[in-house]
Each structure stands twice: as C-alpha cells, then as structure tokens.
Amino acid sequence: MPAITIDETLCIKDGLCSTICPMQIITPPKGEIPPEPKPEFSKWCTSCGHCVSICPTGALSHSSMNPDQCPTADYKLIPGPDQFEHILRLRRSIRRFKKTPPEKEVIERLISMAGYAPSGHNFQPVRWQVFTNRDDLNQLVDMVCDWMKHMLNEMPEAPHAPVFKEVVKAWNEGKDLVLHEAPCLVLAHSRIQTGTEPTDAAISLAYLDLAALSLGMGCCWAGLFTMAAKLWEPFGQFLDLPKGHQLHGAMMVGYPKLKFQRLPVRNHPEIQWR
Ligand SMILES: Cc1cc2nc3c(=O)[nH]c(=O)nc-3n(C[C@H](O)[C@H](O)[C@H](O)COP(=O)(O)O)c2cc1C
Incomplete structure (x- = not known):
C-alpha cells in the first residue's frame, strides 16, 4: 500500500x-x-x-x-517554441544507417528516456526487447518476407499486395526494405490489463524516436515488421515475449549515415473550433 x-x-x-x-x-x-x-x-x-x-x-x-x-x-532547460518546433520538424525517419550498432549503454539511456512518457494510471507497462545481432535481424526480415509470401498466396488482391511483392522481390535481391539494414531493432511490448497499453507503448516509442536525436541517433518505425510479427505465428516462438505479453510496436535504431538539410512541409492542421 x-x-x-x-x-x-x-x-x-x-x-x-x-x-x-x-x-x-x-x-x-x-x-x-x-x-x-x-x-x-x-x-x-x-x-x-x-x-x-x-x-x-x-x-x-x-x-x-x-x-x-x-x-x-530546471525550467530554463525548456527550449523556446521556435527551437522546439525546429527539433520536431528536424526529426526524420532514418533508413540509411551506419553498420555499427549503438553501444549497449547508449541504447539503455535511450530506453530510459522513453520511460518518462506518460502512461494510463501511471502503470508504466511497457517492456523492451532489443536486437543487435546481424543474423537475428536478418532472420526477422526473412520471417516478415515469409509472412508476406503467405499473404500474397492467400490474398493476392489485398491492398498491401503490391508493397509485399516489392519487399519480397527486393529481399531476394539482397535489399532490405523491412528493417533497412538497421543495426538495432527495439521492440515495445506489455501485458494487456487496462486497455491503454498500446497507446502507452506508442507514446513511449514516440519519445524514444525524439530522444534519439539528442544522442546523435536516428529511428524509423518498423510498421511492416510489427504487422507481420503480430500476425505470423512463427514470430511467437522467435520473439519469446513473456507469457501474456503483446507486441505493440518496434523501432529501427542506429547512427544515421546521411544528414537531411531541409525541413519538409507537412499538411496544414485541420481544426474545427467549437
Ligand atoms: C506507425 C508507423 C509505422 C511505420 N512503418 C514504417 C515501415 O514499416 N517502414 C518504413 O520505412 N517507414 C515506416 N514509417 C515511417 C513513415 O513512413 C514516416 O514517418 C513518414 O513517411 C514521414 O516521414 P518522417 O518520419 O521522416 O517525417 C512508419 C511510421 C509510423 C508512424
């Protein structure tokens, strides 16, 4: 108590x-x-x-x-709105990574920063799994492609089919369009208790994505991987999440190979004032 x-x-x-x-x-x-x-x-x-x-x-x-x-x-450390907006606009999905994985301590620091995200009832339910082994990462991509081939057989007309065909073809030719050869993949998972856990995990991952900037790293949401890992049974054994846990999301993490020079435009917000 x-x-x-x-x-x-x-x-x-x-x-x-x-x-x-x-x-x-x-x-x-x-x-x-x-x-x-x-x-x-x-x-x-x-x-x-x-x-x-x-x-x-x-x-x-x-x-x-x-x-x-x-x-x-220390309220003096809060960046002004221009600085803050610049940081938010500067964050990019990184798909060209240096080969070396970030050091274990750096990933731990990054994940600990993600842990300051709000969570329903302050349960802080998110748990993490980190892959940095190249063979394991390749096996994950293999498994995603197996799932995509299965889906192409079962539902060749599904809306995702053209993307899946492209991803599988690329992997057969040695190009990774699933994890973009990221040297590290961070998975967020939890038990489901109150129902806010998928949102809690998404917020933590968004914090992680932003916090990576401060450590000179970059991230990309691994949506294709997450979709496959949630649906394709062989992932269950490979990921071996704790009993009762569900995968909520995954993030490719690494040191960016390239530097973006401009801040791209995004849609003007549509707001209904009441
Ligand atoms: C939930 C989610 C899933 C995503 N999945 C993928 C993915 O599987 N592969 C990928 O290359 N990018 C993925 N992205 C990145 C988006 O394509 C990217 O955020 C968008 O194009 C805008 O680019 P920016 O992040 O650089 O602003 C995903 C983003 C989100 C939010």
Whole structure:
C-alpha cells in the first residue's frame, strides 16, 4: 500500500501536496501537516509522484520515491517554441544507417528516456526487447518476407499486395526494405490489463524516436515488421515475449549515415473550433 511520510521540521504547511494530488488522497486543510492517507484512499494512489514533486522544501516522501531521488526541476532547460518546433520538424525517419550498432549503454539511456512518457494510471507497462545481432535481424526480415509470401498466396488482391511483392522481390535481391539494414531493432511490448497499453507503448516509442536525436541517433518505425510479427505465428516462438505479453510496436535504431538539410512541409492542421 503506498504511503507518504512528512518531515515535520521541513513542512511549511502550504497545502500544495493536497491541492496537486490527482486522486484527492492527501486532504489536509491548508495550515496543517498532512496526515497519513487512510488505507481505503491510498489504494487509489498511482504513485505519480506529484506530491513529492510539488513540495518546495522536500518535506514529503512517498513510499515509491523520496525527494533525494527526484532532481530539482530546471525550467530554463525548456527550449523556446521556435527551437522546439525546429527539433520536431528536424526529426526524420532514418533508413540509411551506419553498420555499427549503438553501444549497449547508449541504447539503455535511450530506453530510459522513453520511460518518462506518460502512461494510463501511471502503470508504466511497457517492456523492451532489443536486437543487435546481424543474423537475428536478418532472420526477422526473412520471417516478415515469409509472412508476406503467405499473404500474397492467400490474398493476392489485398491492398498491401503490391508493397509485399516489392519487399519480397527486393529481399531476394539482397535489399532490405523491412528493417533497412538497421543495426538495432527495439521492440515495445506489455501485458494487456487496462486497455491503454498500446497507446502507452506508442507514446513511449514516440519519445524514444525524439530522444534519439539528442544522442546523435536516428529511428524509423518498423510498421511492416510489427504487422507481420503480430500476425505470423512463427514470430511467437522467435520473439519469446513473456507469457501474456503483446507486441505493440518496434523501432529501427542506429547512427544515421546521411544528414537531411531541409525541413519538409507537412499538411496544414485541420481544426474545427467549437
Ligand atoms: C506507425 C508507423 C509505422 C511505420 N512503418 C514504417 C515501415 O514499416 N517502414 C518504413 O520505412 N517507414 C515506416 N514509417 C515511417 C513513415 O513512413 C514516416 O514517418 C513518414 O513517411 C514521414 O516521414 P518522417 O518520419 O521522416 O517525417 C512508419 C511510421 C509510423 C508512424
């Protein structure tokens, strides 16, 4: 059961922990030391850490985190809108990678940054699997192409058929249009419990895609791979995800071989103001 403890020598009784608690578990009237939440309320606690994060004196500790584990927020580090927009526009899907895979520590840093993405109920359900072995990566592409050949036999007129034909033909000629010879593939998977997990995973992967820029790396969503891996049975054994887990998405990761010079145009947003 989550619990909070207050250092009464530091508490300035400003009531901010009570104001910020999204589940209204901490309920001191302003001017008092917050009491320990009742067990019947603390079961709703999502361990979001807002109570620790809002306290200006570091007086409040939560059983999942104490103030010493939570660095001081530095708002000066937030880029301005022009800078931020530039970063968002600069991110590209990378399909030409240097051969060497990123170092294990760098991938771990990248995945840990993706872990700061929001998640439903703060469950942080996403788990990761990382492939960097060339033979394994090639085998994954092989399996995607097997699935595509199977689909072409079963449903030759399906809308994806022309793409599948092209991908299989290219692979037969030694060109990888599935993973673009990426030196690393990162998979996001989870158990399904509340229903938000596929969204949680997509947000984490989008964070990962952006965070890669800061590490000099680039990514590309592996949509074809994900589609095949979700539907083609032989992947089950090969990926060997924990029991009850589903694959939600995958990202090619590596150091880009080429540098984009301009920011391409995107559709003007269609907004209905109400
Ligand atoms: C869900 C999703 C799946 C994708 N799957 C693939 C894929 O399998 N192969 C690929 O080369 N690009 C894939 N992409 C990348 C898109 O083609 C790319 O985002 C789009 O063309 C825009 O280019 P940009 O990312 O450089 O802005 C995927 C993107 C998303 C969001």
